[in-house]
Amino acid sequence: MSAGPSPQGSGSCGHARDHGVLIHTAAFIFSGSALWALIPIIARQQLDLESVGYGTPLAFFGMGTIGWTGVRERVEERLSPEAIVSGATALFTVVMVTLTLVRSLGALHLTMAVGGVAWIALLTGFNVATQTAGRGWVRARGLATFQTVFMLAMGAGGAIWGAVAEQWGVRAAMLAAAAGMLGGLATRWRWPMTDLSRLDLSLAGDPGPEPADLGDDPPTGLAPVSGT
Numbered sequence: 001m002s003a004g005p006s007p008q009g010s011g012s013c014g015h016a017r018d019h020g021v022l023i024h025t026a027a028f029i030f031s032g033s034a035l036w037a038l039i040p041i042i043a044r045q046q047l048d049l050e051s052v053g054y055g056t057p058l059a060f061f062g063m064g065t066i067g068w069t070g071v072r073e074r075v076e077e078r079l080s081p082e083a084i085v086s087g088a089t090a091l092f093t094v095v096m097v098t099l100t101l102v103r104s105l106g107a108l109h110l111t112m113a114v115g116g117v118a119w120i121a122l123l124t125g126f127n128v129a130t131q132t133a134g135r136g137w138v139r140a141r142g143l144a145t146f147q148t149v150f151m152l153a154m155g156a157g158g159a160i161w162g163a164v165a166e167q168w169g170v171r172a173a174m175l176a177a178a179a180g181m182l183g184g185l186a187t188r189w190r191w192p193m194t195d196l197s198r199l200d201l202s203l204a205g206d207p208g209p210e211p212a213d214l215g216d217d218p219p220t221g222l223a224p225v226s227g228t
Contacts, residue, residue, distance in 0.1 A: 026153045028092075028181060033153065033161060035174075046103060047102070056109065060109040067113070067116070086185060088118040090185070095118060130143060
């Protein structure tokens with residue numbers, strides 16, 4: 001009877017690579033949530049925008065995410081995946097600092113478009129790293145954990161940065177969040193992510209024979225599980 005992989009082995013979310021993805025996701029989303037929590041206040045206080053005017057910066061953010069798809073292949077030909085993740089983190093940090101300084105609608109639109117590029121580049125990297133950090137049989141569990149961390153970091157971050165802004169002001173909250181994002185980038189040396197440059201993204205080919213038909217009454221009881 002063969003033993004299954006250890007919960008701390010290479011096929012589980014307990015592996016260091018999985019920890020690295022989750023830690024970086026939590027750090028980025030927690031800090032980046034300050035943008036989503038405070039952009040309505042920035043638009044209102046710094047530019048005196050109403051609801052319609054507030055919608056246009058979000059539209060430019062979306063245009064930035066779409067724009068990334070047009071340049072992604074060319075960027076990936078010139079830069080390693082790790083360099084893209086690091087650069088996108090630094091770029092989003094600059095976006096958050098810039099948002100505290102903008103005083104014109106054009107500058108706000110341009111900043112949000114750049115933020116959209118950085119945001120989608122990072123989320124793409126995190127998603128790919130999550131799906132490839134563990135083995136296939138725990139991939140769904142890894143994705144579920146990733147989504148849980150994402151939502152918790154977004155919700156907790158929004159509440160905390162809102163409280164910070166109420167106490168010390170929007171600019172202080174945004175600058176603190178930007179500093180937190182750079183701090184999260186520094187943790188990559190302690191908890192590295194999956195080496196995305198070594199991924200085999202070629203077609204899988206022949207999946208092999210179909211599994212045997214177990215019928216309407218599959219056997220019950222414990223069965224060995226092994227990773228391949």
